[in-house]
Amino acid sequence: MFENNRLTKLLNIKYPIIQGGMAGVSDSSLASAVSNAGGLGVIGSGFASTSWLEEEILKTKELTDKPFGVNLLMQNPNVPELLKVIIKHKVPVVFTGGGNPLPIMPYLKQAKIKVIPVVPSSRLAQKMSQNGADAVVVEGGEGGGHIGEGSTFCLVPQARKIVDIPLIAAGGIFDSATFRAAMTLGADGVQVGTRFIATTECGVHENYKKAIVNATDEDVVVVARFTGHPIRLIKNKVVETVRKMESKNPFPEELNSERFAGGKITQENVDNIPLLCGICAGAINDIKSCQEIIEDMVKDYE
Amino acid sequence: MKVMLLNKEQVKEIIPYDDPFLWVDEVENINGDFITAYKNTNESDSYFKGHFVDFPIMPGVLVVEGIAQTGTILLRQRIKDHKTKHLLAYQVRSALFYEPIFPGDRIKYKVRILKIYDDRIANFIGEAYVNDNRKCEVRFSVAIVDKEELNQKKQSILSKLPPLKIGNKIVPIPIIQGGMAVRVSLHNLAGNVAKEGAVGIIALSGMMDTNEVKEEIRKAKKIANGNGAIGINIMGVAGRFKDLLRAALEEKIDLVIQGAGFRKDTFELAEEFNVPVFAIASSAKVAKKAEEAGAKGVIIEGKDAGGHLGFPHGHEFRSTIDILKEVVEEVRIPTIAAGGVFTGEDIAQMIKVGAKGVQMATRFVATEECDAHDNFKNAYINAKKEDIVIIPSPVGLPGRVIKTPFIEKVIKKDPSIRVNPIKCKGCIGPICDKSYCILEALENARKGDLENGLVFAGANVWRINKILKVKELISELVKEANNILSKEAKSYV
Numbered sequence: 001m002f003e004n005n006r007l008t009k010l011l012n013i014k015y016p017i018i019q020g021g022m023a024g025v026s027d028s029s030l031a032s033a034v035s036n037a038g039g040l041g042v043i044g045s046g047f048a049s050t051s052w053l054e055e056e057i058l059k060t061k062e063l064t065d066k067p068f069g070v071n072l073l074m075q076n077p078n079v080p081e082l083l084k085v086i087i088k089h090k091v092p093v094v095f096t097g098g099g100n101p102l103p104i105m106p107y108l109k110q111a112k113i114k115v116i117p118v119v120p121s122s123r124l125a126q127k128m129s130q131n132g133a134d135a136v137v138v139e140g141g142e143g144g145g146h147i148g149e150g151s152t153f154c155l156v157p158q159a160r161k162i163v164d165i166p167l168i169a170a171g172g173i174f175d176s177a178t179f180r181a182a183m184t185l186g187a188d189g190v191q192v193g194t195r196f197i198a199t200t201e202c203g204v205h206e207n208y209k210k211a212i213v214n215a216t217d218e219d220v221v222v223v224a225r226f227t228g229h230p231i232r233l234i235k236n237k238v239v240e241t242v243r244k245m246e247s248k249n250p251f252p253e254e255l256n257s258e259r260f261a262g263g264k265i266t267q268e269n270v271d272n273i274p275l276l277c278g279i280c281a282g283a284i285n286d287i288k289s290c291q292e293i294i295e296d297m298v299k300d301y302e
Numbered sequence: 303m304k305v306m307l308l309n310k311e312q313v314k315e316i317i318p319y320d321d322p323f324l325w326v327d328e329v330e331n332i333n334g335d336f337i338t339a340y341k342n343t344n345e346s347d348s349y350f351k352g353h354f355v356d357f358p359i360m361p362g363v364l365v366v367e368g369i370a371q372t373g374t375i376l377l378r379q380r381i382k383d384h385k386t387k388h389l390l391a392y393q394v395r396s397a398l399f400y401e402p403i404f405p406g407d408r409i410k411y412k413v414r415i416l417k418i419y420d421d422r423i424a425n426f427i428g429e430a431y432v433n434d435n436r437k438c439e440v441r442f443s444v445a446i447v448d449k450e451e452l453n454q455k456k457q458s459i460l461s462k463l464p465p466l467k468i469g470n471k472i473v474p475i476p477i478i479q480g481g482m483a484v485r486v487s488l489h490n491l492a493g494n495v496a497k498e499g500a501v502g503i504i505a506l507s508g509m510m511d512t513n514e515v516k517e518e519i520r521k522a523k524k525i526a527n528g529n530g531a532i533g534i535n536i537m538g539v540a541g542r543f544k545d546l547l548r549a550a551l552e553e554k555i556d557l558v559i560q561g562a563g564f565r566k567d568t569f570e571l572a573e574e575f576n577v578p579v580f581a582i583a584s585s586a587k588v589a590k591k592a593e594e595a596g597a598k599g600v601i602i603e604g605k606d607a608g609g610h611l612g613f614p615h616g617h618e619f620r621s622t623i624d625i626l627k628e629v630v631e632e633v634r635i636p637t638i639a640a641g642g643v644f645t646g647e648d649i650a651q652m653i654k655v656g657a658k659g660v661q662m663a664t665r666f667v668a669t670e671e672c673d674a675h676d677n678f679k680n681a682y683i684n685a686k687k688e689d690i691v692i693i694p695s696p697v698g699l700p701g702r703v704i705k706t707p708f709i710e711k712v713i714k715k716d717p718s719i720r721v722n723p724i725k726c727k728g729c730i731g732p733i734c735d736k737s738y739c740i741l742e743a744l745e746n747a748r749k750g751d752l753e754n755g756l757v758f759a760g761a762n763v764w765r766i767n768k769i770l771k772v773k774e775l776i777s778e779l780v781k782e783a784n785n786i787l788s789k790e791a792k793s794y795v
Contacts, residue, residue: 249396251425253417
């Protein structure tokens with residue numbers, strides 16, 4: 001089905017579907033489930049510690065013999081230490097986000113680890129391609145968490161024109177129609193985040209999953225534009241607090257972005273934690289297994 | 303009563319405030335980025351009498367001031383050598399006043415530093431409370447300014463004419479004597495201008511012999527005796543352009559002024575000798591181009607200049623100051639104002655708009671030291687307003703002149719003055735339309751033959767009524783400009 005797809009060949013996976021790295025959300029249980037289902041599971045490291053990451057990598061290896069990846073948040077000052085752990089355990093592929101990955105690229109290359117930066121524009125996609133990235137994720141603002149300005153619908157065809165390496169579309173992709181659309185726009189594969197939160201295998205509290213299931217598109221909003229790092233999430237008390245602050249014309253440094261990429265989200269009361277997710281949450285109405293989701297996405301290609 | 307960290311006297315030792323504008327009475331605590339302090343209000347405080355007459359409450363601006371003063375106490379703990387810095391208001395945003403503060407209230411300030419950027423700007427958030435009730439919340443930024451740096455800026459910009467930087471050389475008086483061809487500004491004028499600490503310019507246009515160039519520069523330098531600066535002016539269209547320029551550069555001039563179109567080879571050659579080139583421009587567009595081409599300064603010549611004007615057919619004649627205002631926004635290199643600059647007041651005005659100096663020519667003709675014939679100088683003294691006309695020059699630009707019998711012929715397009723092809727030296731090549739020989743006419747005039755001569759002059763030439771020494775002229779201009787600048791500096795400070 002995808003035997004000749006450049007991305008499945010590059011990553012040695014069955015389906016060109018990447019589970020987006022989500023800090024505090026995608027740990028070994030979700031990542032291994034996605035990999036076992038034929039996609040590529042990714043551990044989201046965010047602002048996590050070295051020991052946490054090492055443990056999750058080892059757990060993932062226990063739970064699956066398929067390839068998986070780690071997502072590195074470049075804003076994390078601890079990146080050099082995390083990198084050592086990744087190299088030590090020969091993680092097959094690293095995704096990077098929230099900053100420039102070029103400084104760490106040589107180390108990953110030398111360790112024969114594939115590098116796939118997540119970028120918000122075609123220009124940066126081209127730059128990554130020119131600097132040795134193995135593939136590139138172009139992410140539209142439909143996605144959840146920290147987002148860029150462009151939309152997936154416009155970014156993917158523009159990036160395709162100027163990028164030769166495998167191109168992965170992200171932002172707003174959650175089912176067979178959106179998967180097909182992304183492939184039609186020129187992508188070699190997709191990165192899916194929000195859909196994989198509402199899964200039986202995802203380790204977040206049931207209430208977070210329910211919030212996604214219950215959300216309509218209007219419940220998913222953007223805050224913190226004043227910081228220069230806008231965030232998409234579900235309306236709750238956190239959003240209320242941030243919006244109240246925004247009405248006072250605050251300085252950018254008054255909002256700490258670490259708060260939005262914190263530890264594992266297992267608490268029951270999800271009103272006081274940021275529920276990052278994409279606009280597609282409005283169209284997600286059930287909790288399914290990763291296997292079901294992936295099979296449903298690729299059904300048109302059978 | 304709680305023990306305070308600092309009393310009012312100790313606060314005064316940290317921040318440079320005092321009654322009646324100190325709005326912090328005591329500091330309770332300083333902890334990292336956070337400070338708490340108090341201000342006690344009293345019914346008899348002056349501001350309550352006028353704010354408001356029928357409803358005395360603490361003015362919001364004073365609450366903000368008190369919060370900001372508290373913030374600077376904290377900031378002064380955080381910056382190195384804080385006594386060498388001024389902390390100035392930079393931004394106030396989102397000041398919110400929740401409830402009024404009444405006479406007799408004891409105000410508690412809580413202020414936090416959010417971030418300090420490069421030791422230049424600090425962002426704060428502050429609040430004012432009375433008995434745990436929040437009265438005000440405000441965000442603000444403070445600029446951290448080096449006292450020494452600020453003082454220097456204030457002095458050089460405001461109180462008197464600043465020195466002029468030409469490449470690596472600093473010239474005390476920012477006046478450039480405009481180069482006047484043919485052979486009106488030679489060694490005697492340029493040398494004496496430099497001697498007074500300004501910039502003397504020898505005009506090379508019309509010269510053909512490199513030895514003459516070298517000789518003029520040597521003589522000028524001897525008169526200048528190390529003062530001021532000596533430069534040359536050369537037209538981009540001149541014959542033997544490169545040879546003349548190289549000869550001048552070999553004599554170690556301080557400045558090249560390039561008029562009538564700038565050429566790449568001027569910049570290359572001057573660069574070789576490490577001599578700066580100032581280009582003449584009459585628009586922001588051309589000034590920008592000059593900067594990109596490598597000019598180290600640009601002379602902005604407006605419509606009131608003498609001689610050839612940089613406004614070809616179809617271009618609006620614009621005043622120096624109008625063009626200058628646009629140029630200073632567009633370019634980073636120093637700008638020199640030229641064209642119609644006549645008095646010290648004019649100089650001060652140009653400096654205020656952003657010029658780093660001025661170029662003046664017409665006034666320097668009416669000096670004892672000017673190299674032209676006395677008849678030429680007398681034409682300046684005798685000129686009336688109606689004698690000044692603009693004629694077409696054979697080089698294709700308009701030119702401002704004083705009427706002479708020769709000019710009457712030019713206006714009438716008298717065929718007798720057309721260029722004799724046998725005598726033509728082809729000095730500027732094919733751009734000359736040969737309607738008359740401007741080189742010969744200029745040379746005649748400077749030698750005193752006004753009958754057959756062309757006298758270039760600026761629009762203000764009619765205001766000249768006597769011949770001065772260069773020294774007198776420069777000291778008069780500087781005195782007048784400094785007078786105006788220092789007066790305004792005083793009213794500013």
